[in-house]
Amino acid sequence: MSGRFKRQLSLADLTFIGLGAIFGSGWLFAASHVSAIAGPAGILSWVFAGIAVLLLGLVFCELGAAIPKSGGIITFPVVSHGPLVGYLLGLITVISFTSLVAIEAVAARQYANAWFHCLNQSGSGNPTLIGWCVQLAILCAFFYINYNSIKTFARTNNIISLFKFLVPLLVIISLFCFFKPDNLHIAGFAPYGISGVEAAVSSGGVIFAYLGLTPIIAVAGEVRNPQRTIPFALILSILLSTIMYVLLQSAFLGAVPTSLISGEGWQKLSQHYTLPYHDIALVLGLGWLGYMVVADAIISPSGTGNIFMNSSARVIYAWAKSGTLLPVFKKIDAGSGIPRPALWLTFALSVFWTLPFPSWEALISVVSAALILSYALAPISAAALRRHYPHMARPFRVKWMALLGPLSFVVASLIIYWSGWHTVSWLLGVQIGMFILYLLLHRYVPTQPISLKQQIRSSLWLVVYYLLLILLSWLGSFGGIGYLTHPQDTLAVALAALGIYYWGSYCGLPLTLIQQTLHLEDEPSANH
Numbered sequence: 001m002s003g004r005f006k007r008q009l010s011l012a013d014l015t016f017i018g019l020g021a022i023f024g025s026g027w028l029f030a031a032s033h034v035s036a037i038a039g040p041a042g043i044l045s046w047v048f049a050g051i052a053v054l055l056l057g058l059v060f061c062e063l064g065a066a067i068p069k070s071g072g073i074i075t076f077p078v079v080s081h082g083p084l085v086g087y088l089l090g091l092i093t094v095i096s097f098t099s100l101v102a103i104e105a106v107a108a109r110q111y112a113n114a115w116f117h118c119l120n121q122s123g124s125g126n127p128t129l130i131g132w133c134v135q136l137a138i139l140c141a142f143f144y145i146n147y148n149s150i151k152t153f154a155r156t157n158n159i160i161s162l163f164k165f166l167v168p169l170l171v172i173i174s175l176f177c178f179f180k181p182d183n184l185h186i187a188g189f190a191p192y193g194i195s196g197v198e199a200a201v202s203s204g205g206v207i208f209a210y211l212g213l214t215p216i217i218a219v220a221g222e223v224r225n226p227q228r229t230i231p232f233a234l235i236l237s238i239l240l241s242t243i244m245y246v247l248l249q250s251a252f253l254g255a256v257p258t259s260l261i262s263g264e265g266w267q268k269l270s271q272h273y274t275l276p277y278h279d280i281a282l283v284l285g286l287g288w289l290g291y292m293v294v295a296d297a298i299i300s301p302s303g304t305g306n307i308f309m310n311s312s313a314r315v316i317y318a319w320a321k322s323g324t325l326l327p328v329f330k331k332i333d334a335g336s337g338i339p340r341p342a343l344w345l346t347f348a349l350s351v352f353w354t355l356p357f358p359s360w361e362a363l364i365s366v367v368s369a370a371l372i373l374s375y376a377l378a379p380i381s382a383a384a385l386r387r388h389y390p391h392m393a394r395p396f397r398v399k400w401m402a403l404l405g406p407l408s409f410v411v412a413s414l415i416i417y418w419s420g421w422h423t424v425s426w427l428l429g430v431q432i433g434m435f436i437l438y439l440l441l442h443r444y445v446p447t448q449p450i451s452l453k454q455q456i457r458s459s460l461w462l463v464v465y466y467l468l469l470i471l472l473s474w475l476g477s478f479g480g481i482g483y484l485t486h487p488q489d490t491l492a493v494a495l496a497a498l499g500i501y502y503w504g505s506y507c508g509l510p511l512t513l514i515q516q517t518l519h520l521e522d523e524p525s526a527n528h
Helices: 011-022 026-066 072-081 083-112 129-148 150-176 193-203 206-210 214-218 226-255 258-264 276-283 287-321 340-353 360-388 401-418 421-444 452-457 460-475 488-506 511-521
Strands: none
Touching: 011 150, 011 214, 011 226, 011 287, 026 072, 026 083, 026 193, 026 206, 026 214, 026 226, 026 276, 026 287, 026 360, 026 401, 072 083, 072 214, 072 287, 072 360, 072 511, 083 129, 083 287, 083 340, 083 360, 083 421, 083 452, 129 150, 129 287, 129 340, 150 226, 150 276, 150 287, 193 206, 193 401, 206 226, 206 360, 214 226, 214 287, 214 360, 226 276, 276 287, 287 340, 360 401, 360 421, 360 488, 360 511, 401 460, 401 488, 421 452, 421 460, 460 488
């Protein structure tokens, strides 16, 4: 007999989950990449991304408080638009979450090579056999921590998070002691224009570094007083992270040797500082800080990977509850309150993503686009529920949703577009293929309370959205043929996203089907 989720997480637990998920490998690797792509204007990329994620976070606050279910990122579109949309989002979210677990294990191994040189192949970031075994051991540790209980996971995460934030604070204080204001103006504040800032957001690791909202939503069914706790933890996590990221990037830009920038400019900076804060600390003679960064670089990604292994299991559980994944994955262990079959699948997929021996940089663009895509549908779900279920209880109601909803969806669409033609075509092409596969095999899907005709009617906007982004990416200036130059391509994407937003909000399920789906999504929780 399936067990129940246990509401054991406090506000502090949830805030540490959000902060811990955001502060992973992103802050450790992104500084030099952002500087090389955007120069000093890279500071603006952190501000822009923070605002974008905050907009999406506010939408998640409303949805998470109104529907506090575990794996909510899948549950929200299922309730608003039906299981077909949940199926498409479930696939992309599980791929991105489980690959992110692998990325964090890879990042921990890459930084650990600064101490143990047997972990990386000479001249590359790829692992040796010993290095891959270390990655596997890290993943096994994640699995063990998450297998026991949600409280065991939370306690472990709280301890790790305290150390994770001590080191960035030391980095900020130390590097600002060497801050040279002239560095910000040697080649101009924005030497590569606004397009450099845009590219830094999507492919420089900026948006990747911010994507820690969904772990908070993923454990919503295990939070005490979720209607109050979820919004507060979400907003606090984003604001604190934005402040930290802006200060870290500024400190790095100001501490880089001026002679290096004057001679080579910013573009080659990532070649000199492959491990930015470790390398700059050694250049400045701060050996002790380099030591602390390496220690934190092993712990920070590990903490984030641990959080996303927890979240991935909840997403798989929610996907199974929607009826489009094998029902075995919606079982919860009666003793621990953990969806253990879903956790086993998470572990297997996380190991699988390490098999091609990817580097951190090679995976960031695809995973970032996949993660922001999984976030992007939340504004449309919120708008559809407001339109078709206006009297639904909303303990946290976002003001100015008529403005924030379309704005957040447009911003998310632009970030996906900026990731480039190669990423967009592959990512969204797979989604269209999975849509066609669903139509071909729908007779084998367990009986749904919603007809296939209604599911198609409520999801056609999403397929058109994918096709439009693929077309505009091919025509555009981010890896496309350049027919649409900048900023015409950005304007075209914004207008297309705006049209899709309103279409999607009108295509939500009728009230009776929303209420029926909510009833099916109800999950028992134990308050102890």
